[in-house]
Amino acid sequence: GQQLNQSPQSMFIQEGEDVSMNCTSSSIFNTWLWYKQDPGEGPVLLIALYKAGELTSNGRLTAQFGITRKDSFLNISASIPSDVGIYFCAGVKYGNKLVFGAGTILRVKS
Amino acid sequence: GAVVSQHPSRVICKSGTSVKIECRSLDFQATTMFWYRQFPKQSLMLMATSNEGSKATYEQGVEKDKFLINHASLTLSTLTVTSAHPEDSSFYICSALVATLNTEAFFGQGTRLTVV
Numbered sequence: 001g002q003q004l005n006q007s008p009q010s011m012f013i014q015e016g017e018d019v020s021m022n023c024t025s026s027s028i029f030n031t032w033l034w035y036k037q038d039p040g041e042g043p044v045l046l047i048a049l050y051k052a053g054e055l056t057s058n059g060r061l062t063a064q065f066g067i068t069r070k071d072s073f074l075n076i077s078a079s080i081p082s083d084v085g086i087y088f089c090a091g092v093k094y095g096n097k098l099v100f101g102a103g104t105i106l107r108v109k110s
Numbered sequence: 111g112a113v114v115s116q117h118p119s120r121v122i123c124k125s126g127t128s129v130k131i132e133c134r135s136l137d138f139q140a141t142t143m144f145w146y147r148q149f150p151k152q153s154l155m156l157m158a159t160s161n162e163g164s165k166a167t168y169e170q171g172v173e174k175d176k177f178l179i180n181h182a183s184l185t186l187s188t189l190t191v192t193s194a195h196p197e198d199s200s201f202y203i204c205s206a207l208v209a210t211l212n213t214e215a216f217f218g219q220g221t222r223l224t225v226v
Contacts, residue, residue: 100154
């Protein structure tokens with residue numbers, strides 16, 4: 001079963017706000033991957049993290065691989081409407097098996 | 111990133127018929143591919159791991175005879191939903207593993223299956 005706790009489950013954003021989400025686990029992972037999924041599409045890889053403590057940016061996105069190797073966070077700065085979607089974290093274990101978080105749904109405040 | 115092509119993107123079939131979904135890695139060889147099922151607003155549920163040249167490994171609760179997986183080449187895995195029923199209607203997604211120096215997984219576009 002699923003072993004990653006991803007939070008928050010959902011959040012509303014106002015354009016220009018910074019957004020933060022994280023994943024935690026009781027297990028150690030070798031790699032953390034962050035994906036974004038738009039409705040009716042497959043997930044798209046945003047950021048990959050390979051070393052404990054690693055901090056990686058991709059445009060307005062920043063993600064970190066926790067020192068304990070049991071957690072990771074993703075930040076989105078200065079959010080824009082197209083940031084809306086579902087974000088998933090995934091941990092890669094020995095044997096290359098991926099474990100997914102439940103997802104964080106990002107919506108726009110109206 | 112690497113490109114994974116999944117086909118068809120949408121399919122409607124009658125109950126009792128079988129449907130085949132293809133997953134191709136376009137610019138790399140994938141010894142391992144994964145098949146997922148996703149319900150609305152939920153995470154991806156791993157169904158099976160497909161290894162080139164060998165039998166797929168199914169997750170607990172997934173019927174092997176219902177969801178046939180074939181990984182005959184390093185660039186193609188297929189999922190066949192046999193004798194489909196309305197409860198098989200779902201979004202099916204494949205992903206291919208790139209495991210060179212580091213491990214990354216890239217997803218296909220998904221297939222929306224509707225069984226009527």
